[in-house]
Every structure is written in structure tokens, then in C-alpha cells.
Amino acid sequence: MSKAPGRAAAMPAALRAGAARRVDTRALVAGSAVALALVAAGPFVLPDFMVNNLIRAFLYAAVALTVDVLWGYTGVLTFGQSAFFGIGVYAVGLIFTHAGFNFEYAALAFAAAVIGAVIVALLVGWLAFYHGASPLYASVVTLVLPIVVTQLLYSGGTFTGSSSGLSGFESFQIELDAWFRIAGAFLVAVTAATWLFVRSDAGRVLVAIRENEPRCEYLGLDVSRIKTWLLAASAVVASIAGYAFASVQMVVAPEYAGFVFGTELVIWVALGGRGTLIGPVVGTLLIDVSTAYLSGNMPFMWKLVIGVTFVLVILAAPEGIGPLAARLLRGGRREGPGAEVPEVRPVADAAPAAGAEGAGAALEVSGVRKRFGSLLVLDGIDFVARRGELLSLVGPNGAGKTTLLRCIADGGERSAGDIVVNGRSIERRPPHECVGLGVGRKFQNANIFDALTVAETIRIAHARVDRPSLWSRSATLDLPQAVLRVLQTTGLDQQLGTRVRHLSHGQKQALELAMVLSLEPSVLLLDEPTAGLTKPERTLIGQILVDLAHTHDLCIVLVEHDLDFVREISSRVIVLHQGRIVLDGTVAEVVDSETVRTIYSGARR
């Protein structure tokens, strides 16, 4: 019924989306074509010295791109991409030196470069990106990696050539001009593929991780795994660049795997403009070529200039020189043209999770304890909640309400006890696996992804159910009925293209709710969903919640301070006090009881 008007309203939006995508594709094709033409023509006009330098710069730029994807887009500051470049370099050096050069060995070296890079990347990912790892720790691991690799190379004796490296091996019989075109085409291809990837629906997930990683985990995304595979993919690109580099230079040395090179990559990306792809590529090309020319005349002075510029850019224009120039050209506006808006398509709700039909228990909490050091915050919590129930947790500050929600949404949180969701124990599962069991948690403060639009945010929240494409953007957005209702009731469906940072507080709260509902949960945990809202907004959210519990058969657990609100919507109330359940019953039994009044007023005993 509601489909017809919805479609009509969404029509222009869909058209706009299509147009925006066509412009994108056209820009990509045109840009790549111009770049390839330049690469093809280069050797005719450039002096040999320049051709040689640019081959190296092209390959370095491809590695810089991987740094940009990891750091600029995903927020993983990495100093270690040089190590993967070094793996490619040494795959060539070692095999061509010790086994000789022929087509089979060249293929073998290529396979070794790729496989070696993937194995090391998976190892680094396991070490650096475990659930709960701090970003600083991850960066430190990427710093340790090239140090370990170079030390191993130093200690390899004649096998690795130690500090002087390996040289004088045979390699491909290819002219310098041809190498120029190969390296250039490689850079164009990597740039184009990366460009498609970061602008695809999956690419938006990277930005979401950068903006708010914990939130992503509570949206059911396995962030550790995403980062690890992203690292593996970028390791392969860096390693192939290294393979080509060693093949053309016919000399390998530990410096190419070293951490100084790794940090130089970060500097180039920062100067060119992190998170822009083109900026780091242009930055790397300019800096590397200038270095080749200037380091002969004034080697230390030039490095000093780079260092000073880097510090100044970080201080005054952290977005980098490229974006700064672009902004000046646009006349001071920070953001580019408005984002495109996908067409919204309602979808039928998924069948309830197995074993969750009827009035069975959706959530069983038994004997849950949580201690922070010697402080016991939850002391033996037991209750069972069913589908269709709207259960409010009330109690004074510090009673343990939020802690209890946290224990239900993250298996690693509680100190003792058991929690069963839809018949399955959450054990010690991390948040993203608890989402898989049917738990959806809305945070107290709406903390979302400021840089993304409403539609992108919802799509990421729905990514667990509906896998985003790695290379394209969908023109449609499939939404479960409940999500659509929240968006429509709050008017957010008219603002799908708005960036989250421009939304009002109430709209952000509604968007959070829509995000959590996009997970299609059966147990909905809401931490003060109406905090900071106006009276009409609160009434609206209250109605939606009651409706969700009834029509969608959700089990809703709600933390709330406003007893009037609790009275209006709850079907059951639990009172927590000092980490224990002191009352559990219907609204009438609990809210008006003497105990609650005593606890809240805090006085008479």
C-alpha cells in the first residue's frame, strides 16, 4: 500500500543517483585514458634520466596508494608498507640470484612475492587488529615489522647479501621505455581500481571504521577481519610494486624494506592529502622526482625542507597540500558537491531467527556479575525476557543499568554468569558475533559516523544482512519495514543525502534507532533513547517502540530515567539498585511502589 507513493517520491532521487554515478564513471574513464596517454607518450619527450626516475616514482606511488587506503580511508596509520615492498624486491633478488632467470623462475618469484606478502599480512593482522587493540598498538606493530624484516635481511649473510644487498643478477630483457609504460599502466590500473573500491558501498565501510570503530563492531561488522584482509590486499599491491622495482633496477638492498622508507611513504601521503588517492599519487611523483634532481645538489638541505614542510602541513593544513589547493580553487568550501541519494525499497521482514517463535524466551540472564577491580557493579542478575515484551530497567545513577546492557551485547564483558539469546549462549563472543545472535544495541549518546550521509549510515548498518559491493554503488537501498517506519515518522527519509554531522540531536537519536533496527535484531537494547529529546519527539519514539514490540514481536530492553515515559510504554519494569534486582513486575506494581520512591529519593530506609 505504502509502496506506490514511496516510489513516486523516490523517483527523482533514483534519477539523481544514476546521474551522479554516470558522472563518476565518465570521470574515471576519462582520467584513466588521459593518464595512459601520458604514460604512453612519456618516453618520447622525457630525457632518459627522467624516465628512469619516473619508473621508480610510479612504483612508489602505487605503494603510497595502499598507505592512503589504510590510513587516509580506514584510519590505520601504518609505517610498514615498505616491508611488503621489500618482500617483492627480495623475492626477485633471491630467486634470480640463486636460481637464475628464466620464465618459470620469474613466475615463481611472482608467486613468492604475492604469497609471502599475504602470509606476513595475515600474521601482522592477527597481531595488530585483534578485538580491542588500540590504534597506537596497531601502528607500533606496523613499525616493528620493517625493523624485523631488515634485521633478518642483515643477518642473512651471503644468502641475502646482508647490508649491501644483491646485485648483478639477470632479469627481464625489457627496454627502459617499455618498463616506463608497464610501471605507468600498473599505477593507473591500481589507482582506478582503488578509486572504484573506496567509492563503492564497501568503501564507505572503511570510512565508518575510521570514524567510529567500536560502533562498527556493534553493527555486526567483523572489523578485525576487514582490516586484516584490507592489509593483505594492500600488501599484495606493494609486493608486486617491489617485484617490478627489483626486476627493472636489478639491485636489491635492505633499505627498500626498511622503516625509513615506510615513514617516507606516510610523509608523501600526508603532504599529498590523505584520503584523496590522487593527492598521494601526485605528491609521491613530485617529491620523488624532485628528490632525484635536488639531492645531488643539496642532499641534506632537501631532506630538511621536506621535514619542515611536513611539520608545517600537519600544523596548518592537516588535510594535505592537494585538498588545500582544491579548497582554495573552489572558493573556500570544504565539501564537494552534495552526495547522491539512493532509491528506498521496502523489503519484507526476514523470518524470525530459528527457535525464537511464539512467546519463547528471547533473552535469559542468569547469575551475571561484573566487577571493576574490587568494585562489584552487577551482583547476580537473573531475569528472563520474552518476545513482544517492552522491559524497562530503572534505577539511580550507578545502579549498573548500562553495564548490564553492555554485558548482554559483548560476551567479553561480564565477570561471571550466563546470557542466552534466542536459545544460544553468548559465551565470550565479541560484539559483532552477538549481533549475529540477534542482539542490537543502541548507545546512550548518539555516536554515529559524522562524515557519512544518512543513507550510507543505514546501508552500513544493513551490511551484515545485505553485503555491499566492492566496486559499485547501489542505486537502491533495501530497508526492513521497521527501519522505514522510523525514517518516515521522523522525516529522515527526506534527508537521505544529508551528512550526519548536519543532523539535529533528535534526528541523530532517530537515526541510531534506525541503524540498530537495520540489524534486524530480535533483542533490542536501548540506552536512554529519549535523552535530550523534546516532549513531542519523545512521544513519537515511545509510540514507535510500543509498536515495534507488538507488530514485530521484538524483545525490547530499555534503560530509562524518565518514570513517566516508562509508565507510558513499558509492559514490565525491573528496578536495579547497587547492582541487584530489587523489584521486577508490571508498571503498576513497580513504579508506584514505596521501594522505588525510597531508592530515587535516596532518604528513608
Next chain:
Amino acid sequence: MAQLLDIVTTAAILYAVAAGLLIVFGVMKIINFAHGGFLTIGGYSALIVTRLGWNPWWSLGFAVVIGVVCGAIVERLVMRPLYARPLDAILATWGLGIVVGQVITLQFGREVQFVQSPVSGAMAILGESYSQYRLILVVLAVVLAVAIGLVLNATSLGLQTRAVIMNENLARGLGINSGLVRFATFSIGSGLAALAGALITPLSSVDPNMGVPWLVNAFMLVLVSGMSLVSLGVSCLVLGGAQVLVSTYGNPVAGGLTIVVLSALILRFRPQGFARE
């Protein structure tokens, strides 16, 4: 016996190098990559003292003064605008490290140079004949630890610093000038780095990149130690000890990697490292 002495003296050196980094990390919550640069500055301060023909002991005081002054300037010009962007602050300190290295190269050349040691020769201890200077370093490291401990626990600046380490926003709300605490901490931390640079140069030599290998080991130790000077001592003994043992019984390359690899693994399985909480 010689190994025991090696372990203790190595731990003392590591402690001296890492102490300044630790207090900066505690207060500013950033890893100061420029620490290696300040260490180098200290090494070259000692070189200047040698060239001037002064008594080598002067190099310690001279290094501290130069380090504190450079640190104070850097804090005002570079760190202060980046308080709200800690990750950018880390990058900026890395850039500063490059700047320091290049300025020193331009001024002193890139070659390895040697400074005069305040004491030389060996003395008999525990039935061994052992380098006198390394033994003096142990005493100095202990004095340093006690001095830092006293400043933190017995002065009002120390009290304010501890408050900022625990909860900067709350400290500010209570009227503590956290900007001043950061300024003092960074200046003193830089002074300590330069002091450490002056202390270690008689053992080896100076070159414009001398700080880098120390830097990496030092900040692994800091990460493993959390924010406590006591656990820093423990980490230096345990990991420095492991380094000595691996170098002796394994090979020197593996020894050089011991601290970074062990620290990375310790943090993987116990993110709080050697700290209690």
C-alpha cells in the same frame, strides 16, 4: 657474573633513555617520535663539550640545558596547536625528528664521531673486572629514578602532573593549568632525552641518526610499562635482560630484536603490559 652486570647496566641505560618518553606519554598520551632527535641533540652536546676541551662531566648538565630549551620551544610552537589532535601530534614529532637529524648533519657532518668519556678503565666488582663507566651509569639511573619520583610525589607540580595523567579534563575542571603541566613535562622529557644521549655517547659514538634504534626500543618499553615508573624499571630489567641473554647465547641480530618482538607479543596477549591494571 659478567652477565648479571651486563643485565643490570643494560637495564639502567634503557631506563635512562625511556624515562623522559614515559612521562611525556603519561601526560600527553602521545608517543614522542622526536625523543630520538632530542637524544641525538644530547649526544652532540657532549661532542661540543669535548671539542671545547671542558671536563666531560659538564656534558651532562650542558645536554640537559640544551634539551630543555629545545623542548620548550618545540612545545610552544608545534605541540601546543596539536593538543586536540594526538595522532597528528605523533606525526609532527616524527617530522621534528627528521628536522633535527638534518640540521645536525648540516652542522656537524654525517660521519661517526667520538666523545671523551668522563671515566675510563675498569674496576673490580663481584670478582669481575667491569667497565667503570657502565657501573656509574647504574648509579646515575637510580638517582634519576629517585629524582623523578620525588618531583612527582613531593612537589605541587608533581601532584598536578599526576592529576593530569589520571584525568586531564577533571584536573582542568579543578583549576589545574594543564597547559603548564604539558609544557613543563615536554621540556623536562626533552631534557631527560638529551641527558640520556649524553650518557650513552661515551659507550659508543655519535652520528645524526644515533637516536633511532634507541627510540624504537624505548617506546616499546614505555608501551609495555603503561604509565608507571616502577613498571618501567621492571620492563627494563626483564626485557633488557632478555636482550642480553639472547645476544650472548643466540646471536646479536636476534638480540637487537628481542625487546621489540617480545613487547609486541606481550601487548598482544596482555594489553596492559606490566602495569597492574
